Amino acid sequence: MTEAPTIGERPAAGASSLNSQRSTLNPSSMIAVRGLKKRIEAQEILRGVDISVGVGETLVIIGRSGGGKSVLLKTLIGLMRPNEGEIWIDGQSITGLNERQLAAVRRKVGILFQGSALFDSMTVEENIAFPLREAGERDQRVIADKIAEMLEVIELDGQQKKMPVNLSGGMKKRVGLARAIINRPSCILYDEPTAGLDPVVSDSINRLIRRLQERYHVTSVVVTHDMKSAFHVGDHIAYLHEGRIYFYGTPAEIQASPDPLIQDFLLGRASKAE
Amino acid sequence: MFVRFFAAIGAVVLSFFIYLGELVVLAAETMRSAVTHRLRWRLFLRQMVDIGLLSQLVVVITGGFTGAVFAAQTYFQFNKLGVASGVGAVVSAALFRELGPVLTGLMVTGRVGAAMSAEIGTMKVTEQIDALRALAVHPVDYLVVPRMLAMMISMPLLVDECIFFGLLAAYLVSVNLLDISGPYYMANMVRWTLMRDIIMGLTKGFCFAILIVFISCHKGLTSREGAVGVGRATTEAVVNASLAILISNFFLTMFLNIIFPAGWQ
Numbered sequence: 001m002t003e004a005p006t007i008g009e010r011p012a013a014g015a016s017s018l019n020s021q022r023s024t025l026n027p028s029s030m031i032a033v034r035g036l037k038k039r040i041e042a043q044e045i046l047r048g049v050d051i052s053v054g055v056g057e058t059l060v061i062i063g064r065s066g067g068g069k070s071v072l073l074k075t076l077i078g079l080m081r082p083n084e085g086e087i088w089i090d091g092q093s094i095t096g097l098n099e100r101q102l103a104a105v106r107r108k109v110g111i112l113f114q115g116s117a118l119f120d121s122m123t124v125e126e127n128i129a130f131p132l133r134e135a136g137e138r139d140q141r142v143i144a145d146k147i148a149e150m151l152e153v154i155e156l157d158g159q160q161k162k163m164p165v166n167l168s169g170g171m172k173k174r175v176g177l178a179r180a181i182i183n184r185p186s187c188i189l190y191d192e193p194t195a196g197l198d199p200v201v202s203d204s205i206n207r208l209i210r211r212l213q214e215r216y217h218v219t220s221v222v223v224t225h226d227m228k229s230a231f232h233v234g235d236h237i238a239y240l241h242e243g244r245i246y247f248y249g250t251p252a253e254i255q256a257s258p259d260p261l262i263q264d265f266l267l268g269r270a271s272k273a274e
Numbered sequence: 275m276f277v278r279f280f281a282a283i284g285a286v287v288l289s290f291f292i293y294l295g296e297l298v299v300l301a302a303e304t305m306r307s308a309v310t311h312r313l314r315w316r317l318f319l320r321q322m323v324d325i326g327l328l329s330q331l332v333v334v335i336t337g338g339f340t341g342a343v344f345a346a347q348t349y350f351q352f353n354k355l356g357v358a359s360g361v362g363a364v365v366s367a368a369l370f371r372e373l374g375p376v377l378t379g380l381m382v383t384g385r386v387g388a389a390m391s392a393e394i395g396t397m398k399v400t401e402q403i404d405a406l407r408a409l410a411v412h413p414v415d416y417l418v419v420p421r422m423l424a425m426m427i428s429m430p431l432l433v434d435e436c437i438f439f440g441l442l443a444a445y446l447v448s449v450n451l452l453d454i455s456g457p458y459y460m461a462n463m464v465r466w467t468l469m470r471d472i473i474m475g476l477t478k479g480f481c482f483a484i485l486i487v488f489i490s491c492h493k494g495l496t497s498r499e500g501a502v503g504v505g506r507a508t509t510e511a512v513v514n515a516s517l518a519i520l521i522s523n524f525f526l527t528m529f530l531n532i533i534f535p536a537g538w539q
Contacts, residue, residue, distance in 0.1 A: 079404050103410035111408045117401035131409050179409075 029088065030055045030187050030219035031076060036085035037243075038071055045071045047243030049085070055186075058213055058220040060234035062227070062265070067240050069223040070114060073189050076221065077109050078102040090186060107135075110180030111189040116172035118164040118179070125151075125160035128178045135183060150178035153215070154208065170201035174208065181212060187219040188212065194226045206232040227266055231255075239265065296496070301488050304418045311415050313423070321424035325386050326431060333436045336381050340373055341365060341440025342447045349452045358454050362463030365444040370471035372527070374437035375478035379486065379519040382432060383512055387490035390421060391511035394494025395504035403495070418491045425483040433479035470534035478526055482519050489515040 029052040038046040045068040053059045063069050074080040076087060078094055086095045089105050097105070118127050125147050132143055151157050154174035164172060173193060180188055193209065194202035206229050213220060213233070224230055230237055231251045239247035239254070239262060247254060247262055254262060263269070348361045394417055397403050403413050441463070448454040490511040497507035 074404070077408060079407055099407070099412060102407075103412070106408055106410040109408075111405075113401045113405060113408075115401055117405035119397075119402055119405070120400070134409060134411050179405075 029053060030057075030090055031221065032088040033072075033076070034086045036072070036075060036087065037083050038068070038075060038080065039083050040071070044243060046075070046082070046085075049240070049243070049245055051238055051245055051248070053187075053219055053221055055219055056213075056217050058209075058222065058233055058235045060222045060224060060230040060237045061240055062225055062230050062237060063240035064265070065225060068243055069225075069240055070191050072240065073111070073191050073221065073223050076189060077106055077111060107183065108185055109187045109189060110183070110185040112173065112176045112180050112191060112193055114191040114195055116164075116169075116176035118167075118172055118175055120164050122164075123160065124156070124162050124164070124167070124175050127164070127175055128160075128182055130179060131183045146182055150182050153181075153212070154178045155204075168201075170197050170205065173197070173205055177208065177212075181216065181218075184216065185218065187221070190220065190222040190224075192224055192226075193222065194224060194229045199228075202226065202229060203232075205229075209233045297488050297492055300414070300418070300492050300495070301484070303414050304422050304488070307412065307415045308419050308423065311412075311419070314416065314420055317416070317420040318423055321420045322428060324389070325382070325421075325424045326428035329382055329385055329428070329432055330435060332381050332385055333378055333432045334439045336377050337369075337374065337436030337439040338443040340377055340436075341369060341442070341444035344368060344373065344440075345444035345447045346452065349448060349454065353452075358452070359458035359462055361448050361452075361454060362445070362459040363466035365448075366441060366463045366467040367471060369437045369440045369444075370467065370475040372523070374440060374475050375433050375482060376519060376523050378429070378433045378436045378479060379482035379523075380516055382429065382482075383486050383490075383515040383519065386425075387486045387515045388508050388512050390487070390490040391494040391497075392504055392508045394491055395497035395507045398495060398497050399500050399504060413495065417495075418487070421491060422484070422487045425487040426480060429483035429486075430476045430479040433475055437475060474530050474534045477530060478523065481522065481526060485518045485522060486515045489518060 031051070031053040033049055033051045036046050036049040037044070049072060051059065051061075061069050061072065071080060075082050077089070078087075078097065078099075082095070086093055088094070090108055092105060094102060094105050119130065122130065128147050128150050129143050132146060137143055147160065151160060154177060156171060156174055156178075159167070159171065164175070167175065177188075177193075190209065193205050197205065209220065209222065210233055212218060220233070222229070222233055234251055237247075237249060237251055237254045238245050241247075241261065247257065247259065249257070255266065257263070345361055345365050348364050349358055352358050352360055352364070394403070397406075397417075403417075406413050406416055445456075445459060445463075448459055449456045493507040493511035493514070497503045499506075
């Protein structure tokens with residue numbers, strides 16, 4: 001197995017911003033990515049991404065729609081294979097692992113999908129209990145207790161018998177989140193957690209993400225283009241632009257950045273060329 | 275011009291062999307998983323209900339009416355030759371060796387293969403299969419293995435059922451409508467129906483089960499581009515599995531006839 005990279009081994013590729021070198025890999029990283037490239041057919045989606053996320057840290061990856069944020073997130077747990085580059089999860093390189101070998105790594109990581117990806121043939125409680133049952137838990141009392149705890153965390157008490165088709169978008173996200181965290185992963189990946197939700201529901205999801213960070217001290221990677229969400233939940237923010245990390249910094253640093261590209265994105269301004 | 279033509283032919287041939295390769299890889303992965311990983315009994319039993327139990331009406335109607343019409347057509351020809359009592363023997367041999375397994379295979383492809391492909395395809399395009407993978411569950415273990423085992427058990431039984439109702443309908447039509455002597459009909463049928471005919475029918479049913487399950491699951495697992503992609507995958511699964519049944523039936527017939535030759539030797 002390849003050794004995890006250490007501090008200053010390599011600066012963030014393609015970073016044009018002053019803060020970009022701060023995304024350099026460090027040894028206490030829960031997630032470390034180096035030189036990640038991904039092509040889908042002829043299109044080059046990721047062109048050399050370097051990021052690291054420390055234990056207990058929340059990194060928000062922002063960027064334009066179609067910019068490769070979701071691809072990056074899925075590549076992190078091997079749902080998509082990179083063409084080049086290396087990924088370490090909790091110190092273990094996942095590059096080159098096959099689907100069965102990846103299972104051990106994936107047990108450490110929960111993911112909330114953009115469309116929630118709930119199993120539509122199962123009720124809410126069956127969805128939430130799915131990872132427990134698959135992990136071999138057979139004690140119905142333990143399962144019921146954990147479901148009750150999760151329903152309390154996501155504030156959906158009394159909805160456990162509903163089918164996913166009868167849930168609103170926000171409720172689906174909550175159930176997806178409960179399913180992702182029921183086995184207490186060390187890290188949670190969020191793919192556009194507030195996309196398609198109204199501002200009030202978005203705010204409740206942001207609060208839920210914060211609450212999970214405080215309650216379980218998990219490492220989080222949040223992919224979003226919702227800046228309110230990014231500022232609310234992020235310890236650090238990385239701006240993915242043209243397949244590379246263009247900016248890396250704290251929410252305060254990104255807000256203070258004079259870079260016109262960053263400012264256009266933050267203020268939702270179309271550039272003149274568009 | 276010629277280069278482009280041959281390149282196009284080459285591309286089609288290549289994609290066909292890639293497709294075959296993918297099917298073989300899926301089959302190998304499924305077989306390995308069935309042996310080395312625990313079976314999810316609930317899923318398996320649910321598939322037994324979906325495939326075995328709920329296909330019965332279709333199979334009974336198919337077998338019954340095929341037996342009835344085949345008996346009538348055979349009678350119309352045999353009666354001219356004065357050997358009408360041989361209808362039972364011909365219908366029985368045809369149902370056991372060809373019509374039973376092939377028609378059951380085609381009907382199960384339409385009912386079950388299409389559903390498998392559509393269900394797995396929908397799971398694929400709605401990221402449910404990615405969710406399975408992210409939750410450290412291999413999609414082959416969870417989706418394909420229970421379906422494969424349920425198909426392997428259900429199909430031979432469904433073939434049996436189809437043949438039984440075909441024979442029953444043929445008897446009723448022959449004796450009640452076509453005026454063939456019942457005892458003669460039965461005597462000829464029993465005399466000319468051999469264990470090897472039954473084994474041949476069951477073997478074909480088992481082989482068709484494997485073809486249907488892997489072609490349908492593969493199409494579902496590789497479907498793309500939303501609802502249109504799922505629709506296309508479902509259609510292709512039904513067409514490919516039906517063609518595979520008809521084509522493989524010829525080769526199975528030729529091969530199995532060496533082991534289980536037709537009629538008395």
